[in-house]
Amino acid sequence: MTAPRTLVEKIWADHEIRDFGNGYSLLHVDRNVMHDLLGALVFEPLDRMGRKLPFPNQHLISMDHGVDTDPGRGDETKIPGGKEGVQGLRRKGKEYGIENYDIGDVRQGIVHVVAPEQGFVLPGQTLVCGDSHTTTIGGMGALAWGLGLTEIEHVLATQTVTVEKPKHMRIWFDGKVNPGVTPKDMILHVIGKIGAKAGNGYAVEYAGPAIRSMPVEGRLTICNMAIEMAVRFGIIQGDEVTAEYLKGRPFAPKGALWDQALAYWRTLGSDDGAKWDREVQIDCSAITPSITWGTSPQDVVAVDGLVPDPAKAESADRRAYIERALKYSGLEGGKPIAGNKIDVAFIGSCTNARLSDLRRAAAILKGKKKAAHVTAWVVPGSGLVKRDAEAEGLDRIFKDAGFEWREPGCSMCVALGGDKFPPGSRAISSTNRNFENRQGPGVRTHLASPEMVAAAAIAGAITDVRKVL
Amino acid sequence: MEKFTKVSGTAMPLLRANIDTDAILPSRYLTRTTVTGKTGFGPYLFADWRYGPDGKDKPDFILNTPPYRDAKILLAADNFGCGSSREHAVWALVGYGIRCVIAPSFGEIFYNNSFNNGLLPLPLPLAQIEALAAQIEKGTGKRQMTVDLDAQTLTAPDGTVTKLTVDPARRDALLKGLDSIGITMQGWDAISAWQAKDKARRPWSYL
Numbered sequence: 179m180t181a182p183r184t185l186v187e188k189i190w191a192d193h194e195i196r197d198f199g200n201g202y203s204l205l206h207v208d209r210n211v212m213h214d215l216l217g218a219l220v221f222e223p224l225d226r227m228g229r230k231l232p233f234p235n236q237h238l239i240s241m242d243h244g245v246d247t248d249p250g251r252g253d254e255t256k257i258p259g260g261k262e263g264v265q266g267l268r269r270k271g272k273e274y275g276i277e278n279y280d281i282g283d284v285r286q287g288i289v290h291v292v293a294p295e296q297g298f299v300l301p302g303q304t305l306v307c308g309d310s311h312t313t314t315i316g317g318m319g320a321l322a323w324g325l326g327l328t329e330i331e332h333v334l335a336t337q338t339v340t341v342e343k344p345k346h347m348r349i350w351f352d353g354k355v356n357p358g359v360t361p362k363d364m365i366l367h368v369i370g371k372i373g374a375k376a377g378n379g380y381a382v383e384y385a386g387p388a389i390r391s392m393p394v395e396g397r398l399t400i401c402n403m404a405i406e407m408a409v410r411f412g413i414i415q416g417d418e419v420t421a422e423y424l425k426g427r428p429f430a431p432k433g434a435l436w437d438q439a440l441a442y443w444r445t446l447g448s449d450d451g452a453k454w455d456r457e458v459q460i461d462c463s464a465i466t467p468s469i470t471w472g473t474s475p476q477d478v479v480a481v482d483g484l485v486p487d488p489a490k491a492e493s494a495d496r497r498a499y500i501e502r503a504l505k506y507s508g509l510e511g512g513k514p515i516a517g518n519k520i521d522v523a524f525i526g527s528c529t530n531a532r533l534s535d536l537r538r539a540a541a542i543l544k545g546k547k548k549a550a551h552v553t554a555w556v557v558p559g560s561g562l563v564k565r566d567a568e569a570e571g572l573d574r575i576f577k578d579a580g581f582e583w584r585e586p587g588c589s590m591c592v593a594l595g596g597d598k599f600p601p602g603s604r605a606i607s608s609t610n611r612n613f614e615n616r617q618g619p620g621v622r623t624h625l626a627s628p629e630m631v632a633a634a635a636i637a638g639a640i641t642d643v644r645k646v647l
Numbered sequence: 648m649e650k651f652t653k654v655s656g657t658a659m660p661l662l663r664a665n666i667d668t669d670a671i672l673p674s675r676y677l678t679r680t681t682v683t684g685k686t687g688f689g690p691y692l693f694a695d696w697r698y699g700p701d702g703k704d705k706p707d708f709i710l711n712t713p714p715y716r717d718a719k720i721l722l723a724a725d726n727f728g729c730g731s732s733r734e735h736a737v738w739a740l741v742g743y744g745i746r747c748v749i750a751p752s753f754g755e756i757f758y759n760n761s762f763n764n765g766l767l768p769l770p771l772p773l774a775q776i777e778a779l780a781a782q783i784e785k786g787t788g789k790r791q792m793t794v795d796l797d798a799q800t801l802t803a804p805d806g807t808v809t810k811l812t813v814d815p816a817r818r819d820a821l822l823k824g825l826d827s828i829g830i831t832m833q834g835w836d837a838i839s840a841w842q843a844k845d846k847a848r849r850p851w852s853y854l
């Protein structure tokens with residue numbers, strides 16, 4: 179009998195072509211998703227070798243990173259070189275026979291929104307993409323992680339990748355989730371609790387009753403931010419909820435293959451007695467709507483809490499850390515986080531720009547208006563999200579509230595496609611990174627749920643979403 | 648891939664935790680690959696810390712101070728290179744002339760990207776890095792260090808030599824400048840046999 183194994187160990191074993199015996203394995207890659215930033219460059223080794231893709235159908239392209247999100251956009255990007263990336267990848271996609279969700283295609287959108295939406299990933303698979311938030315796809319029960327460009331060259335040439343074996347961590351979510359608390363708050367809470375480097379070297383499985391009862395879209399949000407605690411793989415076991423979500427999607431298996439796939443997924447759960455190198459317990463009833471105050475996703479505070487006071491820091495290092503972050507974020511230590519005036523409200527990104535996110539934000543905005551001084555944007559995660567949202571009239575709610583309703587893409591999550599907020603502005607954002615200058619030079623980012631973004635847009639300042647529920 | 652055997656030169660301490668790849672190379676330079684491929688990113692290393700809005704050097708950023716302008720080794724704190732997967736961060740460091748980053752821990756994607764571009768990411772305990780930085784900042788004014796991957800030694804600014812242990816697989820690839828696709832392709836027959844068997848075993852997974 180085999181020893182009890184974790185979910186990740188099982189997927190690993192089923193994809194391991196070679197164990198190098200030195201802590202690294204050569205893994206088979208089931209799916210690779212590519213975006214415009216890779217351009218034609220990533221095909222250079224194949225071109226040079228005169229090699230075809232061993233499995234062209236296992237790759238997918240969606241143009242998301244550098245593309246503009248203005249209505250009526252084309253290939254032209256505001257960022258120099260963006261257009262060449264789009265056109266280069268388009269050309270290579272055609273040449274190598276890869277499906278491409280191009281600008282103007284209703285299926286185009288953020289890679290990590292598009293892959294689940296199309297059923298391009300299944301539980302128990304391996305999926306890679308040249309973007310660190312590929313961890314998102316762990317929410318589908320797949321082993322999914324981000325690669326650098328050179329590693330993708332390797333995937334294209336061989337459909338394999340060399341990876342270091344991880345240690346294993348389980349984060350167990352128990353207890354009742356309070357009203358106003360979303361998957362975003364849950365994951366921010368975890369990162370705030372264990373820290374931005376806690377996951378280094380680990381694969382993390384999120385489990386427990388609060389995860390089991392969570393819809394797929396929430397699970398994607400949870401896994402999206404795995405990378406923000408330095409985790410390479412974040413995963414949630416595929417289950418009946420996942421199956422329900424996937425069934426009938428374009429790339430999902432049909433007929434007998436579907437049954438086979440389902441039977442296989444059911445064998446993948448972490449065994450009782452599996453060995454965890456670290457276990458973390460989270461009591462969901464202790465989680466409140468959360469928001470970041472500093473320049474790392476670990477700088478989390480409850481929305482009704484106080485910005486940390488450097489004078490009360492437990493060590494000199496911690497004091498210097500807080501002081502530096504406050505200097506950038508322009509907040510005062512020891513004061514409530516709520517009430518700080520915002521300039522920009524952004525709903526978008528692979529963290530929180532799926533239909534359920536837009537629905538929840540719209541529910542708060544319905545019949546209300548954003549504060550006059552606030553610039554507010556919604557960038558749907560994909561063309562299909564946008565279409566479905568419009569069918570429900572969500573676009574009207576956003577527009578009536580004074581939000582711009584834009585075309586799908588990464589937009590202000592990475593501030594690359596020429597989308598810009600004024601330097602130094604204070605943004606509340608449904609994205610995943612509040613690093614210095616992430617949303618443009620000098621822009622101060624507060625990460626929060628889409629609901630909190632909506633509530634802040636109305637109030638013109640950071641505000642407790644529970645007051646408007 | 649470029650070989651790495653040994654680097655000798657100025658070591659620059661930047662002991663801040665969680666230095667992310669957005670800070671190392673801001674996103675607005677990412678599309679330059681369409682012009683220059685993987686090269687030409689050196690001038691944009693740490694751009695937002697290095698240059699003011701007017702494009703001029705910020706005098707208080709350490710890389711802009713004369714003793715460190717020719718830095719070849721970077722001393723950093725925990726979780727260096729966290730965040731975005733952009734390989735451009737590594738290209739910017741190497742493009743500037745930095746060939747070794749010493750930190751207690753690294754963002755894992757950054758760590759892998761480094762090896763693919765002849766940049767040595769060297770994990771050492773924070774206390775040891777702080778001691779090296781202290782020699783540089785307060786001590787003798789010496790800031791030359793040597794990291795010898797072949798001999799697996801580190802020479803501190805004060806001349807003390809310590810033994811290093813580097814992951815043997817990684818070390819070998821760097822020393823020889825091996826091309827990862829080339830290595831994998833040597834075993835291609837076995838890989839493709841595995842993939843054919845897998846297709847029969849998990850037919851639902853193939854499109």
Ligand code: SF4
Nearest residue numbers: 311527528588591592
């Ligand atoms: S939305 Fe942001 S995090 Fe997601 S893929 Fe785009 S740039 Fe990366």
